[in-house]
Amino acid sequence: MEILEKKVKQFEEIIKILDEHFISHLCKKDNLRTHFNLLENSIINYNNDSNNSNYSSLNFVKEYLIRISINSLGILVNKYELNFHRLLEELIDLYEIKNKRYNDSFSKTYEKYGLIMLAIRLTDKLQRYETLSTASALDDQKHESIIDTLKDLVNYSIMGIMEIENTK
Numbered sequence: 001m002e003i004l005e006k007k008v009k010q011f012e013e014i015i016k017i018l019d020e021h022f023i024s025h026l027c028k029k030d031n032l033r034t035h036f037n038l039l040e041n042s043i044i045n046y047n048n049d050s051n052n053s054n055y056s057s058l059n060f061v062k063e064y065l066i067r068i069s070i071n072s073l074g075i076l077v078n079k080y081e082l083n084f085h086r087l088l089e090e091l092i093d094l095y096e097i098k099n100k101r102y103n104d105s106f107s108k109t110y111e112k113y114g115l116i117m118l119a120i121r122l123t124d125k126l127q128r129y130e131t132l133s134t135a136s137a138l139d140d141q142k143h144e145s146i147i148d149t150l151k152d153l154v155n156y157s158i159m160g161i162m163e164i165e166n167t168k
Contacts, residue, residue, distance in 0.1 A: 004099060011095050014158045015088050018069055032071050036126050039064035043115045061115065062164055065157040072150045080147055095155050110163045118160040125153045
């Protein structure tokens with residue numbers, strides 16, 4: 001099995017986990033910013049460990065990535081009325097297409113810079129989401145941008161989980 005096929009399979013497995021946990025996590029009144037702040041703290045704790053051997057910090061990073069994914073999916077389903085299971089399939093297709101197009105750049109950049117790269121990419125997407133969602137009048141183009149940004153947040157989070165799992 002070639003590398004991309006293995007990665008798509010791993011991506012699909014994480015999508016299944018999100019599917020299983022979606023309803024239970026969605027019931028909690030969480031928000032993206034809260035989980036992102038907790039994610040940042042976990043990454044800082046992990047990076048402050050000189051040997052990067054603190055696996056409990058890595059587990060917290062994974063947990064907050066899952067929560068960011070679920071919160072993003074919740075916004076897409078509840079606010080923008082997207083079909084949850086169709087959305088999951090779109091995310092898998094999007095991952096496969098972009099991973100081919102960008103020649104697995106996410107993994108290569110993660111390998112070079114580690115969790116900091118993940119934090120930077122997620123920060124950019126979260127700030128874009130917050131900016132777009134607080135704009136006064138949301139037209140269809142802005143809705144589309146918000147939807148794309150939330151999909152990117154989910155995919156980057158899943159890809160981060162994959163990288164953590166592949167480097168343990």
